[in-house]
Amino acid sequence: MLGKRFSRMAVGTVAGVILMAAAACGGDTGGGTTASEAPAGESEGTLKVGLAFDIGGRGDKSFNDAAYAGLEKAKTELGAEIKELSPASDGSNRGDLLRQLADAGYNPIIGVGFAYGEDIKKTAEEYPDIQFAVVDSASNAPNVTGLLFAEEQGSYLAGVAAATKAESGHVGFVGGVENDLIKKFEAGFVAGVKSVKSDIKIDVKYLTPDGDFSGFKAPDKGKVAAEKMFQDGADIVYHAAGDSGLGVFQAAAAAKKKAIGVDSDQRQTVKESNLQSVIMTSMLKRVDVGVFEFIKAFQGGAKGGTNITYDLKVDGVGLATTGGEIDDIKDKLDAAKKDIVDGKITVPSKP
């Protein structure tokens, strides 16, 4: 009897262990490495560029894909050998990815997304001979280059476009997560709107607090927040909310109003035809330009320790014109852009 019970217990325990192991495997495959190209031999002199994606990884139609476009350009134009890795869905293995690339002899190595800030710093200290770059985060070690974007300047133009186009004198902003990065979008947008009409009403809503990144992945919440703004009379809502922006577009389509996309040209990347037509324009963030220029500069012998800001001057940010809905106010936008580039207008980066 005792033996029987023991064997049952053993079976139960083993089954539990197997289940856990299977779960761990699942996590691994999920988070694992998606190598597109195996490094072909360690030939001296070839440029080997490693890139680690942010959560979302390759194929997000936005931020990460833009970074990949820059990497691919380096491959074709600079003859670089490239490798890119995606983190686990919770992003817990960012540091491991960087070390993996460093151990495989990649130099330079690029981390995409502000969340890489700390991991890049640690890895850069462990591998002082390798050059690193991090998108959306400042340089924090002598061999790290910070690739920053003047989101507030691009958002300023989006604000100008929204205020000019909004007949009701009421616009809105939906931010995904209330952190310093997204606040830059808000600050620029608000400044741009106020530059056109100082008494215009601006609704601002963030979906989740700082640290809770689910706000970038909650289309339902984006929809609820934008719905409220449209019901209150807003004409145009600008979002900086990642995948939650989809909900903003849906709300705009339901209310027969307009929305402004973010990061990439969303009128092209969003495939639903009923949603495409509500996207008046998108605030472009040219991560591809940033990544490519960094690789090019590295080839030219540039060293890290500094930040490079991609702003309106170098077209690191800007507005998309797909759909032609802002063509009629092009003069106004160009004038605003020129004022910013010339330094006549300083766009705030904090709301």
Added chain:
Amino acid sequence: MTRVGKYHVALVGVAVLLLLLSLVRLVSGYDDITSSGTFAAALLLAVPIGLAGLGGLWAERAGVVNIGLEGMMVLGTWFAGWAGYQWGAVAALVAGLLGGALGGLLHAIATVTFGVDHIISGVAINLLGPGVTRFLSEVLYKEGTQAAEAGAGITSSPAITSPPPRVSLPLLSDGPDLLGRLESTHWFLLSDLAGILRGLTHNVNMLVVLAVLLLPLTFFVLWRTAFGLRLRSAGENPWAAESLGVNVYLIKYVAVVISGAFAGLGGVFLVFVSTKYVEGQTAGRGFIGLAAMIFGNWRPGGLAAGAALFGYADGLQLRSSGAVTSFFLFGAVLLLIYLGQQVRRLLASGEPAEMVTRGARQYTMMAAAAAGMVVLFWLWLTVDQLPNEFVFITPHVLTLIVLLVASQRLRMPKADGVSYRRGEQH
């Protein structure tokens, strides 16, 4: 208390709540407290939580703790997205149900057949869900596939081809929209009632109707049929059930698979709202559903109330940060009612012996309630706009408080979480 008495208490409670909401809206001036938009949003946010909670209810009533709901929900979202973009909404519904049921089956095999600790198996499924779906996405949605052409990525599926049908109540919330007109007059009570009704009936997803109907259906099956009695007996005392010839293993299997299917259905609903699968869109709703079920004392009605509370708080928070401050007033009035009740009971109580033993604790409670009321009222008067950090956590704090108050009288199924082996008497 008789059944009729209970029913009356519930009715009176709802009426008082409505009156309070209406009053708070009038005093604070935030129309969003009872607007149709808020209640539509509340319904939208409450349904997935409620479905996850229903899933938990089925499993736990049969004696299997199911903290794997989140993982099963994730499976539901992925399969709904995958089937939905190819074959439409109905296929999405079926695939999501099956995906969730698959997670449930796994949980049943581990816990019922192999006697694995329920928590361990549940945690494993919570890890497995996101892992498996990410793997499937990487295989099926990678660059160059047809799905990627249609808009898929590693973290999202293409949009589902035919959105589920939506319904409205004719005349009242559609067409002439009588309720909508009544709402916009902002009359005391009448407009509030109209707003709530319109929010719950205007342009509602068919799946919402289905989900709401599942509540009475669950009650009927579990509490009014022989099958339900057997299922609950498996959760209360499986050895007694076994001695009466009930196949407890089979019952538990059925219950846990249904539980997974319900969680999967919650996932399907999320996909319907976003029109596509987005990685991480469940955002812990499986766990909140579990909390709603515990709050509801392992009963469908209470569970629905818990889900509604959470959905409402979240919806209001998303729509109007300012309106959240009026919860202070709401809380203060609630405490006032509580105080009034206590005082009345104290005055009416005719048994001095009991008074002595109970007295000290009761007086402390009343004093605390009175102090809380004053503080809340003062906060409402002085605080204009809450810092955003507080607004974000309101739904969670509110749920926590209510759970705290309610959990004093909760009773879980007696053999919940016990590893049952046939033939081993306890």
